[in-house]
Amino acid sequence: MSALLAVEGLVKSFGVRVIDDLSLSVEPCDALGVVGPNGAGKTTMLNLLAGDLSPDEGRVLFQGEDVTRTPAEARCRMGIARTSQIPRPFEGMTVFENVLVGAVFGAGVPRREADAVDIVVSSLERAGMLADANRTAGSLPLLGRKRLELARALSTEPTILLLDEIAGGLTEGEVDELVGTIQSIHTGGVTIVWIEHIVHALLRVVDRIMAMSFGVKIAEGDPETVMASPEVQEVYMGVEPE
Amino acid sequence: MSGYRISRRTPESTVGLIGFGALVVVLATLPWWDSDGSLQTPLVAILYYLALAQMWNLLAGFAGLVSIGQQMFVGIGVYGLLQMAEVGGVDPYVAIPLAGLLAAGLSIPVAAFAFRLRGGYFAIGTWVVAEVMRLLTTESNDFRGGDVRALTRESLGGYSLETRTNSVYWLALALAVGGTAIVVLVLRSRLGLALRAARDNEGGARSLGVSIGRAQLITWVVVAFWTGCTGAVILLHTTSTTAGSAFSVTRWTALVIFMVVIGGVGSTTGPIIGVLVYWIIDEQLGDADAWRFIILGGIAAVMATVAPKGVYGLLQQWRPLQFFPVRRRLAGGPSTNTPPQAAEPEVVVEEGQ
Numbered sequence: 001m002s003a004l005l006a007v008e009g010l011v012k013s014f015g016v017r018v019i020d021d022l023s024l025s026v027e028p029c030d031a032l033g034v035v036g037p038n039g040a041g042k043t044t045m046l047n048l049l050a051g052d053l054s055p056d057e058g059r060v061l062f063q064g065e066d067v068t069r070t071p072a073e074a075r076c077r078m079g080i081a082r083t084s085q086i087p088r089p090f091e092g093m094t095v096f097e098n099v100l101v102g103a104v105f106g107a108g109v110p111r112r113e114a115d116a117v118d119i120v121v122s123s124l125e126r127a128g129m130l131a132d133a134n135r136t137a138g139s140l141p142l143l144g145r146k147r148l149e150l151a152r153a154l155s156t157e158p159t160i161l162l163l164d165e166i167a168g169g170l171t172e173g174e175v176d177e178l179v180g181t182i183q184s185i186h187t188g189g190v191t192i193v194w195i196e197h198i199v200h201a202l203l204r205v206v207d208r209i210m211a212m213s214f215g216v217k218i219a220e221g222d223p224e225t226v227m228a229s230p231e232v233q234e235v236y237m238g239v240e241p242e
Numbered sequence: 243m244s245g246y247r248i249s250r251r252t253p254e255s256t257v258g259l260i261g262f263g264a265l266v267v268v269l270a271t272l273p274w275w276d277s278d279g280s281l282q283t284p285l286v287a288i289l290y291y292l293a294l295a296q297m298w299n300l301l302a303g304f305a306g307l308v309s310i311g312q313q314m315f316v317g318i319g320v321y322g323l324l325q326m327a328e329v330g331g332v333d334p335y336v337a338i339p340l341a342g343l344l345a346a347g348l349s350i351p352v353a354a355f356a357f358r359l360r361g362g363y364f365a366i367g368t369w370v371v372a373e374v375m376r377l378l379t380t381e382s383n384d385f386r387g388g389d390v391r392a393l394t395r396e397s398l399g400g401y402s403l404e405t406r407t408n409s410v411y412w413l414a415l416a417l418a419v420g421g422t423a424i425v426v427l428v429l430r431s432r433l434g435l436a437l438r439a440a441r442d443n444e445g446g447a448r449s450l451g452v453s454i455g456r457a458q459l460i461t462w463v464v465v466a467f468w469t470g471c472t473g474a475v476i477l478l479h480t481t482s483t484t485a486g487s488a489f490s491v492t493r494w495t496a497l498v499i500f501m502v503v504i505g506g507v508g509s510t511t512g513p514i515i516g517v518l519v520y521w522i523i524d525e526q527l528g529d530a531d532a533w534r535f536i537i538l539g540g541i542a543a544v545m546a547t548v549a550p551k552g553v554y555g556l557l558q559q560w561r562p563l564q565f566f567p568v569r570r571r572l573a574g575g576p577s578t579n580t581p582p583q584a585a586e587p588e589v590v591v592e593e594g595q
Contacts, residue, residue, distance in 0.1 A: 050449065052445060052448070052449070071448070072445075072448040072449055073447075073448045073449075073450075073451050073452055073453050073454075076448075076449055076450060076451040077451045081449075082449055084445075084446070084449070088443045088445055088446030088449070089442070089443065089446070090438065090439045090442035090443055090446065090447070091442055091443075092438065092441075092442050093438055093439070093442060093569075094569065094570070094571065094572075096570060096571065096572040097435065097438075097569070097570050098439075100248075100435065100570065101435055101436070101439045101447065101450045101452060102450040102451065104432055104435060105432075105436065105450060105451035105452045105453075106450045106451035107451070110432060110451075112432075113248055113432060113435070113570075114247070114248065117246050117247060117248060117572075118246070120572070121246050121572070121575070133571075133572040134571045134572055152446075152450055155450075156450060156451060
């Protein structure tokens with residue numbers, strides 16, 4: 001039971017089985033990459049881990065505790081943070097206010113706003129958003145929105161950070177910057193589970209990869225071996241590991 | 243890292259606060275200089291409508307709870323005061339906050355039912371609850387809501403007519419100012435931060451640890467309390483009632499929605515504008531009776547299509563002014579004094595990698 005986050009026999013179906021008997025274990029300070037073609041169930045898995053969905057069968061364990069029925073807001077306060085593939089900013093609020101929400105409500109017992117300011121500033125700084133603090137979130141371009149997702153997740157002082165295609169849709173240079181940021185977050189002691197199509201970005205951060213297809217884990221292990229395996233090559237044609 | 247702090251002030255909010263304060267002083271002293279009551283009389287209704295508008299806006303515009311059952315809280319306030327003063331012999335002025343507490347208390351079991359419903363179903367659900375309350379009040383032998391019931395001289399506590407007229411006016415002013423202050427204070431608090439986040443993106447708010455249901459329930463109870471107090475003051479103003487008028491969806495919810503939608507839903511200034519606009523339109527329409535509602539409905543329909551954020555929304559398009567200091571900015575520190583507002587790609591702070 002030393003795993004930080006573990007799932008056992010997870011099943012979720014929306015008419016068809018999107019997640020089919022998935023088991024997975026993430027150790028403290030791991031950086032796990034998740035790859036797989038569209039429709040493989042990666043985002044559904046992340047939603048199940050974060051509590052945005054609850055499974056039909058199976059269990060989710062966090063620090064040895066069963067959190068299968070724990071709602072998303074409570075899981076966040078326990079230390080599970082996530083970013084969303086389609087950013088979910090509070091558009092009418094400033095960047096600062098967006099991150100303040102996480103710093104006030106997202107870590108254990110709600111904090112006083114004045115006590116949360118330093119955490120907001122450091123989260124903004126780590127995500128490279130401090131200069132945009134007083135800008136309205138709705139006016140941010142895509143990279144800004146992705147960074148805001150990251151800053152908000154950091155403000156909840158997570159033990160584990162779940163990233164959903166945070167590099168998707170960005171230019172090469174932007175991806176580079178973001179990878180640097182994620183590396184430094186990981187080095188700072190935060191466990192990472194990262195779903196990503198841009199495999200070369202993923203490989204710069206993760207030390208283990210899980211490949212999924214049709215809701216099933218098809219390979220797991222060290223990145224080179226997994227990406228070179230025939231199963232992954234077959235479902236993942238066209239993307240080569242560097 | 244310290245040196246940073248939260249600031250809510252804007253230049254226009256300072257002006258707004260001074261202006262608002264001055265207006266309150268002028269209105270509070272009105273009974274002494276408006277001797278014939280030509281302003282005081284219409285203002286009573288305007289002021290308690292402002293209280294109702296602020297409360298409905300707090301629910302629908304900020305907490306995402308589109309209620310069309312606000313008349314239940316007004317009705318509870320009306321009959322609460324009536325029963326306490328007539329049967330219980332309670333001083334009517336003491337009974338006002340007690341009627342508010344009654345509405346707040348009853349709002350909790352209502353929430354236990356209505357909060358299971360979402361969106362349009364919630365709206366209909368609150369209406370149904372209010373209708374049930376109206377029918378129970380009508381049928382009850384204790385409340386006799388089918389009859390016209392008036393506060394007797396004894397139950398009015400022997401206060402003189404002038405004292406009552408002036409005190410009802412001041413109470414209505416207190417409800418309007420207090421109602422506005424409640425909204426401002428909620429928005430400045432963590433509760434307001436949670437509500438605004440949930441309004442913009444519910445899933446995103448949950449993922450950041452916000453317990454949305456809890457924030458909504460607190461808001462619901464606060465609104466019930468203040469709306470109940472308003473109902474009690476409305477009875478002191480009219481001194482007589484029936485269940486039909488105390489639990490009237492048209493008077494206490496539909497008109498209020500009209501005002502808020504015209505003025506601007508989801509802002510603190512909007513309801514103030516809306517109540518004033520309604521008053522002006524209403525003056526113009528005079529006794530147009532059936533046409534009144536047709537014209538009001540027409541205006542609401544046009545506004546909802548052309549300017550869904552109301553008059554205040556149009557004002558915002560022209561100049562993004564914040565008359566109430568409710569938004570938070572990061573102040574202090576070295577680099578945030580002039581945030582870049584241009585549509586330029588953002589400025590990226592370099593960091594040690």
